[in-house]
Amino acid sequence: MSLSRRNQLKSLLLLIGQVWLEKEAKEAEEEKMKHMEENCPPLSIPGCMQELQELCRKLHKQIDLVDDERYDMELKVNKTNKEIDDLKVKIQDLNGKFKKPALKKVRMSADALLAALLGSKHKVSMDLRANLKQVKKEVKEEEKQTGDWRKNIEDKAGMGGRKKMFETEA
Numbered sequence: 001m002s003l004s005r006r007n008q009l010k011s012l013l014l015l016i017g018q019v020w021l022e023k024e025a026k027e028a029e030e031e032k033m034k035h036m037e038e039n040c041p042p043l044s045i046p047g048c049m050q051e052l053q054e055l056c057r058k059l060h061k062q063i064d065l066v067d068d069e070r071y072d073m074e075l076k077v078n079k080t081n082k083e084i085d086d087l088k089v090k091i092q093d094l095n096g097k098f099k100k101p102a103l104k105k106v107r108m109s110a111d112a113l114l115a116a117l118l119g120s121k122h123k124v125s126m127d128l129r130a131n132l133k134q135v136k137k138e139v140k141e142e143e144k145q146t147g148d149w150r151k152n153i154e155d156k157a158g159m160g161g162r163k164k165m166f167e168t169e170a
């Protein structure tokens, strides 16, 4: 991907992110207004002392209640934040442990690959696919004969086993 194309995509993603953030902020504001309308009716201040005291007591109670709720929510938020931090640490650890190996693309013909795997002295020049099919078929037939693939698996496993098969073929 060219540098200009990459920068173009990056700007596009940033723009989309910005639009989303703005939309989110607008929705949060609308929700807040809705909540206030539903839960906070306009205050009418009574004229007489007794009613005023009553109102103060009521408001005091409500403040206590809301503060309890706020405390519970803060606890939840703190707990979740701690979980997020722990997960971030885990991600860092994992990134450190599993460094993606720098793999190189190998362009090789089937023959060159076989020669590299088996050594050039074998001079194998068969079609790789046909060869692999052939090997699979042989394994199946041997399975039938022995009835237990486990008996053969060690011989077949790894490059040594493959090599043996190719050598007997070639």
Ligand SMILES: *[C@@H]1O[C@H](CO)[C@@H](O)[C@H](O)[C@H]1NC(C)=O
Binding pocket: 071, 074, 075, 078
């Ligand atoms: C939540 O965390 C903040 C900052 O770490 C702290 O000041 C606050 O007391 C905590 N709240 C609760 C309810 O534990």
